[in-house]
Amino acid sequence: MRFEGTLDIAAPRDRVWSFLTDPTQVTTCAPDVQSLDVSDPHHFKVVVRAGVGPIKGTFSMNVQFLELERPKHAAVLARGQAPGSAVQMVSNMDLSEFDDTHTVMEWSSEVTVSGMIQQVGARLMQGAADKITQQLFACIKTKLEASVPI
Amino acid sequence: MAVETAPATTTGTRRMKVHVTVNGQAHEVEVETRTLLVHFLRENLGMTGTHIGCDTTNCGACTVLLNGRPVKSCTVFAVQADGMSVATVEGLEKDGKLDPVQEGFHEEHGLQCGFCTPGMMITAAALLAANPDPSELQIRQAISGNLCRCTGYVNIVKSIQYAARKTRETAGGKAPDGG
Amino acid sequence: MIPASFDYAVARDVGHAIQLLGTSGGEGKVLAGGQSLIPLMKFRLAQPALLIDINRVAGLSAIKENGDLRIGALVRENDLEANPIVRQRYPILVETAAVIADPLVRNLATIGGNLAHADPANDHPATMLAVRASVVAQGPKGERMIPIDELFVDTFTTSLAPDEILTQIRIPKPAPRSGGTYLKLERKVGDFAIAGVAVMIVLDASGKVASAGIGLTNAGPTAIRAGRAEDVLTDQMPDDKTIAEAASRAAAAAEPVSDLRGPAAYKKDVFRVLTRRAIVKAIARAKGGA
Amino acid sequence: MAVEIGGIGQSVKRKEDARFIRGRGNYVDDVKLPGMLYLDIARSPYAHARIKSIDTSKALAIPGVLAVITGKDLVPLKLEWMPTLMSDRQMVLPTDTVLYQAQEVAAVVATERYIAADGVAAIEVDYEPLPVVVDPIKALQPGATLVREDREQKDNHIWHWEVGDKAGTDKAFKDAEVVVKQDIYIPRIHVSSIETCGMVASFDKINGKLTVWMTTQAPHAIRTVIALVAGHLGLSEERIRVISPDIGGGFGGKVPVYPGYVLAIGASVLTGHPVKWIEDRSENIQADSFARDYHITAELAAKKDGTMQALRVKTVADHGAFDAAANPSKYPAGLFHIITGSYPFAKSFVEVDGAYTNKPPGGIAYRCSFRVTEAAFTIERLVDVLALEIKKDPAELRMQNFIPPTAFPYTSSLGWEYDSGDYGRALKLAMDKIGYAELRKEQAAKRAKGELMGIGISSFTEIVGAGPSKHFDILGIKMFDSCEIRVHPTGKAMVRLGVKSQGQGHETTFAQIVAEELGLPVGDIAVEEGDTDTAPYGLGTYASRSTPVAGGATAIAARKIREKAKLIAAHLLEASPDDIEWKDYKFQVKGVPAKSKTMQEVAFAAYTNHPQGMEAGLEAVDYYDPPNLTFPFGSYICVVDIDRGTGEVKVRRFVAVDDCGTIINPMIVEGQIHGGLTMGLAPALYEQINYDDDGNIQGGNFMDYLLPTAMETPNWETAKTTTPSPHHPIGAKGVGESATVGAPAAIANAVVDALAHLGVRHIDIPITPWKVQKILKEKGVAE
Structure with missing residues (x-):
């Protein structure tokens, strides 16, 4: 499943870049974070709860920055599992400076779900994955545009 | 991931004593609240006539009467049957006479x-x-x-x-x- | 398949259930018929911390006609199907209940659960859209009515607040010269619908369509109303061409996804076919036929 | 007299029903032993992935979880791999790489079932996904993702197998007046017996004896396999007891050895406690032996008048990640070369290539004798394609071509010697019963009105009853079967067999054979199966082999007893054995009916008054090695109606005429046919297991894998002809699978027939509403 979008973020590009590439900041936009464990600047582990309605899973995600071209481009691989299920999300973010205070972020995410959730929830997954992905990026915009970092 | 053992809440209970009449005989057993009725019958009461054939409420092998109505006992918690009557295959024959x-x-x-x-x-x-x-x-x-x-x-x-x-x-x- | 552990509480009454929901911090889940929830719990896809059993709450299992039809949320599908009032005057409800899952599931499954679960594959939502029902929601601040069009927000998501419980469904009394039906195409008994269409038609004295209600099952993230199809029919003589046009509009409104129950394009076309058939049948009923 | 005996040909009510209708069956999940532990299995969400690490700490921290077993734990025990029945090997647990979704990855042993499930949920595996190949045709292309890195051969090709006269067949095709060709895909399906698989393993550390209760159709073969897999750990065959209790349906799915069995045994040996492992339905569908998955290209050469001349078939067989089909060793494509069916092809050639993919292993288990359904479906479909090509009625074309009754025993161009048959008689009976000519008229009238109905025929020939042992073995074990009969002094008998009923009614039918041969009432004969400590060695019940093979053993063992009994009778009657005849279920002095002895009288004498010099007792064992296979056949006719709006296919009528030779119990045979027909309907219209490009299973539980209910199943109409097998001791052929083999083609032919006037020649099964509706749209006839 591929999702993409373009965000106009009212924040300077450097600030957007540091937010996106800082595990402690960017994970504040992940759904329902249970724990975060940063092993090195390029790798971290985050446990999140995500789902739709009563279908909710705890996903233990290993996240890795695959590409970092400061301050223009980042690619992130997040791979994790819930019981009997696995999820993988490869996200690409391209930042361009609209002006000093505005950044345009083009993002895309390729989400693969395998196992139980895929089998039992296939008919619901497209919608759920879309929603979770949209929320993630919408949250990034909101946080960056807040006058004080939330 | 971690086992999703939800945090204990102050309002509910994890174990409960259930009173169920099965084929006319009263039983009182303490079970985990997540115990499925079919497991209650098979494991707690040793009544293995009721079978399990699937995990998605499709096959009906576990059908029992709950207060007189046929239901799939794999999709009922034993605690829900508290105070109710259950009839299983073992109770069909009455006084040595087949139903x-x-x-x-x-x-x-x-x-x-x-x-x-x-x-x-x-x-x-x-x-x-x-x-x-x-x-x-x-x-x-x-x-x-x-x-x-x-x-x-x-x-x-x-x-x-x-x-x-x-x-x-x-x-x-x-x-x-x-x- | 074994569910994860949970805390269990039996609600004494609606107020108690609401209170339990409110204190569960969003981790509580109401257990009614359980026929959708328990399978999800067995797969551990749903792992509520607290299960609030409302099956022992009195007063939620009645069916009364009192100006409108009032169906308690805990009414089991088989009881709905067998109810004399419903059988006599609301065949669309009988037809809907009769094709939900299978007869054993229907002995426990409740109409309130069917709606509150907000699964687009459930059958009652489309019917309730067609008959323009409302639901009664009860929360800490009392009762409120939610028109059916405002209930379904997204898949598994309703406009009920986290501490509200759906307690009753209200269906307008059928007008004179009205008829409704629910048609569902399923691959086998117990399967989810490939497509389902609920149609409610009221004719005026001249035979024109005074009002039309059309709801679609499994046509998107929620059950949907085929509003433009309704518009096509309204105030028109329902001739073949008009009905065909309405059916096409219904198909156009449907946004099914491709899955094991067929490719999206096929399903869209089935919405057209079923809508046409359902309109014809509903009109026949409105005219006094079976 | 015959009524009392309950011998061959009578609808004796089943003896086994008494316990089943009271809920007193004893299935493996009903077995409960003191101190029993529970095993549950963690499975891979990925179809192909490297296991980077497995973290079992959280699982082990759960109170009640006693152990977590991973592949690495099995290495020192040399148990991480096990042999398959097809001379391949299969992982018990992976040490490095998983090869299909739902593959076993780790096992949790706990004090309770629920805790074991919690343990499974708590295991954390770090996977690195690898590229996936699910299409066997792509898998065979150069550069395809390699499924089996452990093999020396570095591609996905398992084997090539061919039979027939290639050059002669090619020439016949070159010279033919008419050639039809059809690509046919027979998709992956799953038996889904309502009971899943499971085991209770109980290892007694003191005497080193392992007792297992398990859902196996072949307990003796399993005992041998356990000894071969775990002999190095001290589990020698005399210390292994396999008990196959009541089985809730098998249909072939309970023949193979699954990793869960090995794990349960291993866990019991390690802990010294009994260990129970019971699959969930999802696990059963997703990881246990599948069936079919054959990609077939079939061609038929004929004269313009319809005379069939040659058959050429090329097939790619998807065997999943391990070649674990339970085929006879010499036949990697099973008995697929029965594909010439009921027709006398002068030349034919068949070739099959097996391929590995990232899908679960297996290959034959669906109520079908080793790839016979694939063969019957293909030829019966192809005959209809020819009928359309030359514009001939499909019934007429079949009648014109059938191997004539006078030609039997008939040797096919692919080497089988058909024992007996009268195909025309069966088809004619089916046509009469359904009213074929009237239906054709109705169809013409409906077509004129734009309505769609179709009539489909399938005149299949089956091949069942493996051995003979000179050609048939599994893992080197010859495919004979066995029966031991002990007649007790009071004239009651105990019959033990090497086969194992899973619903076929063996306790009744085998007692009927003995009753017939020995003149003892069927109620006095107890049949016992499934305990390797007591039953004689046999290969088990699958591929419709119980009646053809064990039935032969039973009749012959009984006849051995009768021979001895005759000597005792002569002694009691003070006559020469040559003057004694077996008549009306009694030994009589020839010509003196008043001088007779019953078998009961003889039995008593066998222990109390046997002739001097004769051994006491009245017992016999027979290991029956059939001289040939048996070839049941039948003609099925199906009528369907098609909804032009939704594409739904409704089976309106279905007449099945079966000929399985001598019938032991007509009631049971009819029941077998009803069930087989429903399992023929299922893949024709409903069931399929598909995989997406990532190797995710689609149809992995009963929500998505659509078993027909009573509402989808028509009211089957049956009839029979009887053409005994000339080489079988009682003339029986076996019938358990015929209907499943024969029905899909009749249904598919009916649907194609309904659309044939629009130019339709073929639709792959399952024939879903959307496949039909797509055609209706293309042809401009959709509602």
Whole structure:
């Protein structure tokens, strides 16, 4: 499943870049974070709860920055599992400076779900994955545009 | 991931004593609240006549009467049955006399491997209690929540028709009452 | 398949259930018929911390006609199907209940659960859209009515607040010269719908369509109303061409996804076919036919 | 007299029903032993992935979880791999790489079932996904993702197998007046017996004896396999007892050895406690032996008048990640070369290539004798394609071509010697019963009105009853079967067999054979199966082999007893054995009916008054090695109606005429046919297991894998002809699978027939509403 979008973020590009590439900041936009464990600047582990309605899973995600071209481009691989299920999300973010205070972020995410959730929830997954992905990026915009970092 | 053992809340309980009357006999057993009724019957009470054939509420092998209605006991928690009556295949035979449904399944070759049979018979008994003279279509509709892989259903339909005839012929043929 | 552990509480009454929901911090889940929830729990896809059993709450299992039809949320599908009032005057409800899952599931499954679960594959939502029902929601601040069009927000998501419980469904009394039906195409008994269409038609004295209600099952993230199809019919003589046009509009409104129950394009077309058939049948009923 | 005996040909009510209708069956999940532990299995969400690490700490921290077993734990025990029945090997647990979704990855042993499930949920595996190949045709292309890195051969090709006269067949095709060709895909399906698989393993550390209760159709073969797999750990065959209790349906799915069995045994040996492992339905569908998955290209050469001349078939067989089909060793494509069916092809050639993919292993388990359904479906479909090509009625074309009854025993161009048959008689009976000519008229009238109905025929020939042992073995074990009969002094008999009923009614039918041969009432004969400590060695029940093979053993063992009994009778009657005849279920002095002895009288004498010099007792064992296979056949006719709006296919009528030779119990045979027909309907219209490009299973539980209910199943109509097998001791052929083999083609042919006037020649099964509706749209006839 591929999702993409373009965000106009009212924040300077450097600030957007540091937010996106800082595990402690960017994970504040992940759904329902249970724990975060940063092993090195390029790798971290985050446990999140995500789902739709009563279908909710705890996903233990290993996240890795695959590409970092400061301050223009980042690619992130997040791979994790819930019981009997696995999820993988490869996200690409391209930042361009609209002006000093505005950044345009083009993002895309390729989400693969395998196992139980895929089998039992296939008919619901497209919608759920879309929603979770949209929320993630919408949250990034909101946080960056807040006058004080939330 | 971690086992999702939800945090204990102050308002609920993880274990509970349930009182259930099964085939007329009262039982009181403390169980985990997540115990499924079918496991309660099979594991806690040792009544293994009720079978498990799937995990998605499709096959009906676990059908029992809960307060007189046929339900899939894999999709009911034992705690929900607290204070209720349950009837299982073990209770169909009364005082050494087979229920007409049991007789019908034997006479009309309504079973082969026998695994779906208890659930199928319970559903049939409930149907006949509600409708002593069902049409073939009504029988097929009534058992459409019970899967059989051996018989092709034709003889199951005949078995239930046999039981219906038999019940009508036998004055005072007693319907299963769930307890 | 074994569910994860949970805390269990039996609600004494609606107020108690609401209170339990409120204190569960969003981790509580109401257990009614359980026929959708328990399978999800067995797969551990749903792992509520607290299960609030409302099955022992009195007063939620009645069916009354009192100006409108009032159906308690805990009414089991088989009881709905068998109810004399419903059988006599609301065949669309009988037809809907009769094709939900299978007869054993229907002995426990409740109409309130069917709606509150907000699964687009459930059958009652489309019917309730067609008959323009409302639901009664009860929360800490009391009762409120939610028109059916405002209930379904997204898949598994309703406009009920986290501490609100759906307690009753209200269906307008059928107008004179009205008829409705629910048609569902499923691959086998117990399967989810490939497509389902609920149609409610009211004719005026001249035979024109005074009002039309059309709801679609499994046509998107929620059950949907085929509003433009309704518009096509309204105030028109329902001739073949108009009905065909309405059916096409219904198909156009449907946004099914491709899955094991067929490719999206096929399903869209089935919405057209079923809508046409359902309109014809509903009109026949409105005219006094079966 | 015959009524009392309950011998061959009578619809004796089943003896086994008594316990089943009371809920007193004893299935493996009903077995409960003191101190029993529970095993549950963690499975891979990925179809192909490297296991980077497995973290079991959280699982082990759960109170009640006693152990977590991973592949690495099995290495020192040399148990991480096990042999398959097809001379391949299969992982018990992976040490490095998983090869299909739902593959076993780790096992949790706990004090309770629920805790074991919690343990499974707590295991954390770090996977690195690898590229996936699910299409066997792509898998065979150069550069395809390699499924089996452990093999020396570095591609996905398992084997090539061919039979027939290639050059002669090619020439016949070159010279033919008419050639039809059809690509046919027979998709992956799953038996889904309502009982899943499971085991209770109980290892007694003191005497080193392992007792297992398990859902196996072949307990003796399993005992041998356990000894071969775990012999190095001290589990020698005399210390292994396999008990196959009541089985809730098998259909072939309970023949193979699954990793769960090995794990349960291993866990019991390690802990010294009994260990129970019971699959969930999802696990059963997703990881246990599948069936079919054959990609077939079939061609038929004929004369313009329809005379069939040659058959050429090329097939790619998807065997998943391990070649674990339970085929006879010499036949990697099973008995697929029965594909010439009921027709006398002068030349034919068949070739099959097996391929590995990232899908679960297996290959034959669906109520079918080793790839016979694939063969019957293909030829019966192809005959209809020819009928359309030359514009001939499909019934007429079949009648014209059938191997004539006078030609039997008939040797096919692919080497089988058909024992007996009268195909025309069966088809004619089916046509009469369904009213074929009237239906054709109705169809013409409906077509004129734009309505769609179709009539489909399938005149299949089956091949069942493996051995003979000179050709048939599994893992080197010859495919004979066995029966032991002990007649007790009071004239009651105990019959033990090497086969194992899973619903076929063996306790009744085998007693009927003995009753017939020995003149003892069927009620006095107890049949026992499935306990390797007591039953004689046999290969088990699958591929419709119980009656053809064990039935032969039973009749011959009984006849051995009768021979001895005759000597005792002569002794009691003070006559020469040559003057004694077996008549009306009694030994009589020839011509003096008043001087007779019953078998009961003889039995008593066998222990109390046997002739001097004769051994006491009245027992016999027979290991029956059939001289040939048996060839049941039948003609099925199906009528369907098609909804022009939704594409739904409704089976309106279905007449099945079967000929399985001598019938032991007509009631049971009819029941077998009903069930087989429903399992023929299922893949024709409903069931399929598909995989997406990532190797995710689609149809992995009963929500998505659509078993027909009583509402989808028509009211089957049956009839029979009887053409005994000339080489079988009682003339029986076996019938358990015929209907499943024969029905899909009749249904598919009916649907194609309904659309044939629009130019339709073929639709792959399952024939879903959307496949039909797509055609209706293309042809402009959709509602």
